Amino acid sequence: MSSQTDSPSLAWGGTRTVYSTLAALSEYGTRAKDALVYSSAYLVVIAAVEVVTAMVALSLPPSPAPLVIALLTFAVYVGDRIADAAEDAATSPERAAFVTRHRRLFSLGTAAAYGLAVALAVLGGPLALAVTLLPGAFWILYASDWLPSLSRYASRLKDVLVVNSAVVALAWAVCVVCLPLAYADGAFTPTAAVVFGYFFLDTYVNTEIPNLRDREGDAANGVATLPVVLGVRRTRHVLYALDLVLVAGIALAFGAGILGVAMTAGVLVGLGYALCLAWFVGRTERYGRLAIAGEAKHLLVVAVVVALGAAGF
């Protein structure tokens, strides 16, 4: 009798345990996703992967450069999140709440990350240190109280069409290409120039995608971005054009013997993926996810490059 009466409650208890375990796992998963997305930690991985890609393309020896870039990315992006938390409350309330809740931890974490990045950069010599200090210099320039005219001019760059995204792309390309070169004490070869151009244009495209989401706020604040000035449809056309220019440039570099098979194939696969993403511009409103998908392209590129490299290409 007792076993008959106990069985249903045991079964129910077991089901409840499974459900609570799944719920706990789901909760942890959500938290992990929040931590990765809201803190921009996923960008840290992608930044390191970009440096690895550049090192492979330039045949550079292993160095702390990917780690330095990862630390820098964390410090700069999370530092921005902390600084902009109040403004983000209107456009991204969940992200702003997450950052505000962990403000102290992030503040200490970013300071430690930048400190470690600078210390590691010192090992790479003066050029590596200069590249590492570049984001900090921009940071001071934007926030400087004693150079109001210079600071105002620097802030105004953010409002100028093309220049705003080009400055970000330039800084990114300099860090990704020049830092591993500095560690290896390598020269800026034609291959380095092609890789630099690729990262510059590719970052430019990836910078304009989040601008699609922010176009109303940017228009209200007088910030001239491609979606604000040209509209969504023509922005899509511009992104197509930039990706196609890159395809042509990479093909020419391959033809000229500047790039190897593995690197060319990897980048072209990545650009094909980028063209597919560009197709979604104006056809979706989930530009946040589109931006993350655009950044994730570098994982695809490095996977193809490493796979083909391992296959002997």
Added chain:
Amino acid sequence: MLLLTALLLVSIAVGTGAAILAWRERPKPGAFPLVALLAAQVWWSTCIVFRLRADTVPAKLQWLHLGWLGVVCVPVAWLCFALEYTGRDRYLRPRYVALLCAVPAATVALVALGGHDLLVVESHTIGANGVVRFEQGGPWYAVVAGYTYLLGLCGVAAIVELVGSDAVAFRGQGVTLLVGLAAPWVTNVAFLLGTFETAGVDPTPIAFAVSGVAYLGAITRYRLLETNPAPRRRARRLVFDGMREGAVVLDTNGNVVDANEYAVDALGITRELVLGEPATRVIPEYERLRDGNTAGHLTLGDGDDARTYDAAVTDVSDVHDRHIGSIVTFHDVSRYVRQRQRLEVLNRVLRHNIRTETNVIHGYAERFGDSDAGRIVQERAARIEAVGEKGRQAVELFERTREEHTGRPLAGILDDCVTRVRESHPDVDVSYDPPPADVVVSSALSAVFDNLIENAARHNEGDERHVTVETRPDAEEVSVVVADDGPGIDAQETDVIRDGGESALRHGSGLGLWIVRWGTEIAGGRAEFDDREPTGTAVTVTVPRLDAPSGE
């Protein structure tokens, strides 16, 4: 060398991290100099790493020279931080900072213009471990070292004050900041004395890693920059200068060492002239005040500008209770003195003049004989005299406000009032239950209960007239309820009293209820007026109990 490089890298990482945290705290006092201090230290460490890793002797020498930029900035930034953080920002005017930077600027110029021989003896040796050792110690090197230690000591003097602060946070900040300074200092002394072998490399910046950790600890644990003592000094000065009372600070010799704006104005001199002068020359009747004779007022100024002050001398002692000076304070009582003079005149007029005039009226009214006109004139003259009497009571009440509350047993006050009313109104039944003898209240209440019981009896009508006086004492207060069964008080009268003011159209009929209110307020209590059923008024006066007068 590997260990040395690793330690220097730790110092760079910690210094950079702490500098970023300090940078985020701008524009709080001390934030920017702390960033400068940490940046200078990071640059110094960085130059040593580059020097150690350079391949050629000229390259090593170049990094040695570039490192001076960090070396000379550290003491200036430290002193600026200590001064700004502790609220001594008046010493940080651009010209003073420029002056502080003179030695660092001269050092950098010396390096840039090639005067290396003053800083570095241009010889080098290569040690067993391959480290190139430069001999430092030219004549300017001694100047820089002395200057660094001097500025370091000045900064310590400012920060030490925090260690003795009452606030735990400031004490913690002070201790961690001193630890942060002591680590590189001790290391540098040990290096200069040759206590440990570092292959000619100054390990001072490595010790700055300890400083960085200390500063980080101060920032995170003791809220360095977040909770800072900078406003305290200025706030105290602001209060001292802005208070509506004159204050002159004297040293042990009786010389003026400080005076606030109010005192300078009152004494009619300038601050520059008063400072350093003996108090006997600056403060009239200072000897009398110093000897503890503060009776009477001090008059400053002449003619219409003369002001009257209450003056006092308060001793100032240090933590060991040693006399280190005194403060003379002046409180302007001119307005109060004038008011008192006016009340004295009013009191005389009410006491003598009205009584004299009404006596004269009485005298002439008697000539009318037993006529109605004569009786009415006498009654009206008596009422004028009563108004004068109430006015005198009111004036006496106001005079009490400047005196200490003298206590008097409530039973005594009520006994007197009830006896007087029973004598003047024998047809009114006054029932009264005396309170315990230990219930003591302000003597200002005599006039209050006089008026209340008198009014309750006088304005009562009918064949049977009753007035009850009931007391309800508790530990802190005592309530006295005076109730009658008369026609009651007009609502407009009590409304005016409750509101506390009259106008031409809205006013009471006399002074009695006002005396009740003012007297109760002076005694620190409150009065409430309630109607009774079927007729009558109950007035409840609730006042605090006072300590029994000494000797009773």
